[in-house]
Amino acid sequence: MDFMLTEEQEFFKKTVTDTIDRIVTPKAQEIDEKDEFPWDVWKEFTKLGYIGLRYPEEMGGMNADKIMCMIFYEEIARASVGFAQSVIMNMLMGTYFLFRFGNDAIKKRCLYPAIRGEKIATICFTEDQSGSDLGATRTTAVKDGSGWRINGTKMWITSGPICDFCTVLATTDPSKGLKGLNFFLVEEGTEGFSSGQTINKLGCRGSVTGELVFDNVWVPDENLLGKELGKGVVYVGDILDEVRLMTGAMALGIAKGAYNEALEYSRKRIAFGQPIAKFQLIREKFAEMDTLMNAARMLLYYGSWLLENKMDCRIIAAEAKILATEVCLKVVDELTRIYGANAFAYEYTPQRYFRDARFLLYGGGTHEVLKDFIGRTLIGKL
Amino acid sequence: MNILVFVKQVADSEAKIIIKADNKSLEIENKYTLNFFDEFAIEEAIKIKEKFKDSQITVCTYGSKRSIEALRTAIAMGADRAFLIDNAQHPYENSIVVAAILASFAKKEGFDIILCGRQAMDDENAHLGSMIAEFLSIPHISAILKLEIIDGKKARVENEIERGRATIEVALPTLFTTQKGLNEPRVPLITGVMKAMKVNIPVIDPFTLGILKEDLNSYSKKIKLLSYELPANRPPVKIIEGETPEEKVNNLIKILKDEAKAL
Ligand SMILES: Cc1cc2nc3c(=O)[nH]c(=O)nc-3n(C[C@H](O)[C@H](O)[C@H](O)COP(=O)(O)OP(=O)(O)OC[C@H]3O[C@@H](n4cnc5c(N)ncnc54)[C@H](O)[C@@H]3O)c2cc1C
Numbered sequence: 240m241d242f243m244l245t246e247e248q249e250f251f252k253k254t255v256t257d258t259i260d261r262i263v264t265p266k267a268q269e270i271d272e273k274d275e276f277p278w279d280v281w282k283e284f285t286k287l288g289y290i291g292l293r294y295p296e297e298m299g300g301m302n303a304d305k306i307m308c309m310i311f312y313e314e315i316a317r318a319s320v321g322f323a324q325s326v327i328m329n330m331l332m333g334t335y336f337l338f339r340f341g342n343d344a345i346k347k348r349c350l351y352p353a354i355r356g357e358k359i360a361t362i363c364f365t366e367d368q369s370g371s372d373l374g375a376t377r378t379t380a381v382k383d384g385s386g387w388r389i390n391g392t393k394m395w396i397t398s399g400p401i402c403d404f405c406t407v408l409a410t411t412d413p414s415k416g417l418k419g420l421n422f423f424l425v426e427e428g429t430e431g432f433s434s435g436q437t438i439n440k441l442g443c444r445g446s447v448t449g450e451l452v453f454d455n456v457w458v459p460d461e462n463l464l465g466k467e468l469g470k471g472v473v474y475v476g477d478i479l480d481e482v483r484l485m486t487g488a489m490a491l492g493i494a495k496g497a498y499n500e501a502l503e504y505s506r507k508r509i510a511f512g513q514p515i516a517k518f519q520l521i522r523e524k525f526a527e528m529d530t531l532m533n534a535a536r537m538l539l540y541y542g543s544w545l546l547e548n549k550m551d552c553r554i555i556a557a558e559a560k561i562l563a564t565e566v567c568l569k570v571v572d573e574l575t576r577i578y579g580a581n582a583f584a585y586e587y588t589p590q591r592y593f594r595d596a597r598f599l600l601y602g603g604g605t606h607e608v609l610k611d612f613i614g615r616t617l618i619g620k621l
Numbered sequence: 622m623n624i625l626v627f628v629k630q631v632a633d634s635e636a637k638i639i640i641k642a643d644n645k646s647l648e649i650e651n652k653y654t655l656n657f658f659d660e661f662a663i664e665e666a667i668k669i670k671e672k673f674k675d676s677q678i679t680v681c682t683y684g685s686k687r688s689i690e691a692l693r694t695a696i697a698m699g700a701d702r703a704f705l706i707d708n709a710q711h712p713y714e715n716s717i718v719v720a721a722i723l724a725s726f727a728k729k730e731g732f733d734i735i736l737c738g739r740q741a742m743d744d745e746n747a748h749l750g751s752m753i754a755e756f757l758s759i760p761h762i763s764a765i766l767k768l769e770i771i772d773g774k775k776a777r778v779e780n781e782i783e784r785g786r787a788t789i790e791v792a793l794p795t796l797f798t799t800q801k802g803l804n805e806p807r808v809p810l811i812t813g814v815m816k817a818m819k820v821n822i823p824v825i826d827p828f829t830l831g832i833l834k835e836d837l838n839s840y841s842k843k844i845k846l847l848s849y850e851l852p853a854n855r856p857p858v859k860i861i862e863g864e865t866p867e868e869k870v871n872n873l874i875k876i877l878k879d880e881a882k883a884l
Contacts, residue, residue, distance in 0.1 A: 246689065246690075247818040247819075249690070250690050250693045250694075250817065250818060251814060251818060253654075253690065254693075254694065254697060254809060254814050254817075255814075257654075258808050258809070261808060262808065286810075287808060287809070287810050287811055288810050288811035288812055289811050291811070292811065301811055301812070301815050303815075
């Protein structure tokens with residue numbers, strides 16, 4: 240049994256931390272305040288090649304192991320979750336189906352430029368009437384000649400208003416529920432494809448999130464991303480653990496950023512003639528936060544290790560996502576207490592962490608849905 | 622061009638440092654980084670290589686196994702190879718010893734240019750570069766702000782002098798120490814980072830470099846560290862009282878005269 244990062248992974252962690260602190264951290268507050276996609280930071284950062292981290296080297300990727308990916312997700316979310324969300328969308332869900340099922344032309348046209356940061360990718364599951372319940376998807380894809388005709392509206396789409404292409408979940412047979420679902424590639428400029436309203440969000444600002452409208456959009460057969468019709472949900476299942484672990488890593492990143500702020504402030508802020516860090520009740524908060532963050536990180540790394548070694552981690556990944564997110568919510572709460580009234584002012588950072596933390600409750604599965612799944616699986620059929 | 626870059630891993634500026642009870646050794650929090658001034662040396666080496674394509678950049682440090690991280694950073698930025706000269710066998714670490722060891726490495730490897738940071742951020746000595754040059758009997762120019770290689774044989778450099786700059790031409794091989802303003806050290810590309818993770822960094826025993834134990838012993842006796850002290854605590858800030866700005870200024874002048882004896 241070995242709990243250590245290798246010397247190489249440690250080096251990777253330090254380099255990633257330094258790089259992100261040089262390019263992203265100084266812009267984090269501005270990204271949040273402006274709530275516009277930070278093109279300048281995007282260009283500067285993506286040219287370094289990190290978007291290809293988890294893809295094979297021959298595709299311009301780096302074939303990094305899952306622990307390294309988690310280190311990266313955590314560090315970038317620590318700096319700015321709004322920026323991290325757009326970057327990670329290009330790295331993972333926005334490109335996954337193209338990587339797995341796209342033909343050469345699609346890979347050349349969309350996947351490789353997305354890995355280089357030249358195109359913005361996204362994934363569309365959610366609709367106004369369906370989030371957790373994918374079976375309620377109303378967007379349809381109907382066979383039409385040598386292609387498919389797509390109709391529907393997607394909501395809450397990360398980078399939706401600025402995306403160059405998206406992977407859309409649609410039903411090809413509403414009578415089959417989950418077994419009628421498939422993914423399609425739709426590219427910017429396709430007739431009938433447009434973006435609707437942009438959402439004014441509580442947190443994760445700077446990632447632009449909005450509605451995408453598919454009005455009689457026709458795509459050719461090769462844009463059906465999947466080998467077999469009706470297997471869309473099965474394919475999602477193949478990446479689900481990684482997505483959940485990634486979401487947990489982002490949560491831990493926010494927690495760490497918040498913790499660092501709390502530590503710095505409590506060492507400096509004087510009350511009753513001494514730094515507040517000298518008060519027992521403040522110290523207790525650090526003991527609590529550190530304990531919880533370590534526990535969450537252990538579970539997260541354990542899940543990633545299982546995933547890397549191709550072992551079952553469905554339950555651990557769900558548990559890690561829940562724990563890391565709940566820990567994150569606890570840590571940002573403590574930060575806002577330690578910071579006193581200054582936490583309540585927009586000019587300081589605690590309010591940003593406080594708002595950003597809420598975001599991770601939803602992606603990768605809500606905790607109600609995940610707990611129901613874990614409980615059901617553990618108890619078994621009655 | 623055969624370019625040698627000497628670097629040092631130093632405690633991060635945010636690391637906590639405690640003077641131990643013997644007053645002669647330090648307890649340093651486990652946060653280390655590549656010395657700030659060395660980044661300019663590595664960057665400059667890469668820029669030379671961009672111009673003279675068949676150049677080779679070799680980075681070397683004398684330190685503990687932990688220093689491999691700093692060498693990996695240099696590889697990630699674009700250096701070709703790196704060597705660690707292991708200090709485990711040789712606990713005395715004054716600058717003459719280190720300079721002698723690094724100079725022996727340079728002699729063994731051969732070089733056209735040596736670059737190193739102006740000073741290390743930890744001990745702030747700013748003399749290692751000149752000592753190495755002395756051991757090698759080559760010229761050195763400190764704290765350069767511009768470097769231009771001419772025909773591969775000479776260099777034209779600019780460095781800072783009091784209230785101005787000097788332009789100097791020097792024959793190679795020469796040792797240059799680098800400082801902020803020379804260039805903008807690059808952020809490593811992920812391809813560099815991955816290369817740096819995989820690269821094999823040989824660990825060298827200093828005594829395989831043709832250096833004699835007696836010499837090191839005698840160098841190490843020349844300098845003796847007596848103790849470390851922390852800077853004195855600064856007195857608390859004094860707020861100058863007064864109803865009006867004029868009164869405050871008058872009070873300030875009074876304090877400067879009577880208490881601080883500055884006027
Ligand atoms: C910033 C942001 C970015 C996003 N980006 C994207 C994106 O790029 N693409 C995309 O497709 N989606 C995106 N989403 C949407 C996200 O995936 C959904 O919010 C998520 O799937 C949950 O769905 P919902 O919000 O509709 O909640 P619902 O599913 O409607 O859930 C509402 C409540 O009911 C509970 N609930 C639901 N089912 C059960 C059950 N079976 N048992 C117990 N309780 C249950 C939930 O836990 C929750 O408390 C984004 C969301 C946010 C906030």
